[in-house]
Amino acid sequence: xxxxxxSGGGVVQPGRSLRLSCAASGxxxxxHGMHWVRQTPGKGLEWVANIWHDGSNKNYVDSVRGRFTITxxxxxxxxxxxxxxxxxxxxxxxxxxxxxxxxxxxxxxxxFDHWGQGTLVTVSS
Amino acid sequence: xxxLTQSPGTLSLSxxxxxxxxxxxxxxVGSNFLTWYQQKPxxxxxxxxxxxSTRATGIPDRFSGSGSxxxxxxxxxxxxxxxxxxxxxxxxxxSSWTFGQGTKVExx
Numbered sequence: 001x002x003x004x005x006x007s008g009g010g011v012v013q014p015g016r017s018l019r020l021s022c023a024a025s026g027x028x029x030x031x032h033g034m035h036w037v038r039q040t041p042g043k044g045l046e047w048v049a050n051i052w053h054d055g056s057n058k059n060y061v062d063s064v065r066g067r068f069t070i071t072x073x074x075x076x077x078x079x080x081x082x083x084x085x086x087x088x089x090x091x092x093x094x095x096x097x098x099x100x101x102x103x104x105x106x107x108x109x110x111x112f113d114h115w116g117q118g119t120l121v122t123v124s125s
Numbered sequence: 126x127x128x129l130t131q132s133p134g135t136l137s138l139s140x141x142x143x144x145x146x147x148x149x150x151x152x153x154v155g156s157n158f159l160t161w162y163q164q165k166p167x168x169x170x171x172x173x174x175x176x177x178s179t180r181a182t183g184i185p186d187r188f189s190g191s192g193s194x195x196x197x198x199x200x201x202x203x204x205x206x207x208x209x210x211x212x213x214x215x216x217x218x219x220s221s222w223t224f225g226q227g228t229k230v231e232x233x
Binding site: 035044045046050059061062084091095100107108109110111112113115116118 | 158215
């Protein structure tokens with residue numbers, strides 16, 4: 001079955017960096033776009049970034065553009081999120097998420113069908 | 126960016142009652158691109174309905190979705206004890222994905 005396992009969360013000081021990683025299994029990883037979504041008690045769910053199935057295109061929410069970078073390695077079935085210049089408002093649970101549509105399916109629905117259990121990032125001095 | 130506003134914030138109902146949850150968008154959303162999720166405490170969200178009205182595999186038919194343009198609705202016809210949770214709508218448009226702030230359905 002589909003499994004997404006995040007790692008790399010922790011406590012970090014403002015201005016520092018952290019790298020999250022997600023290990024995927026149980027599906028054809030190179031056929032699906034992947035996303036990072038974060039959740040805070042105050043702001044709810046927020047999409048952070050996505051990367052196309054082949055890594056050729058990436059998108060970011062405005063609040064992280066220029067600070068966060070999403071990458072993937074289809075040979076290792078992993079997707080990473082490099083987070084630089086972290087701020088207190090980046091504190092959240094970060095979920096690795098699979099895009100439901102797959103390359104070649106013909107129709108794009110724009111939703112997420114599998115989620116990891118999340119990794120907690122706390123930005124605090 | 127399309128902003129989704131869900132109402133009410135909290136819905137207090139009894140098992141067996143009908144729940145009607147609203148999701149209003151700041152701009153028109155394509156009908157293929159409106160999705161509903163359920164989240165229970167300590168768990169990741171799971172998708173219930175996509176493309177406005179298509180139930181995910183295994184989702185009971187007491188869940189239904191409807192709407193178009195800027196107004197969408199999730200209806201739970203008869204609440205089961207396992208349905209008490211937080212529900213989020215989500216849209217896709219112009220390489221951006223956004224969520225509503227959620228509606229909590231709690232036991233009255």
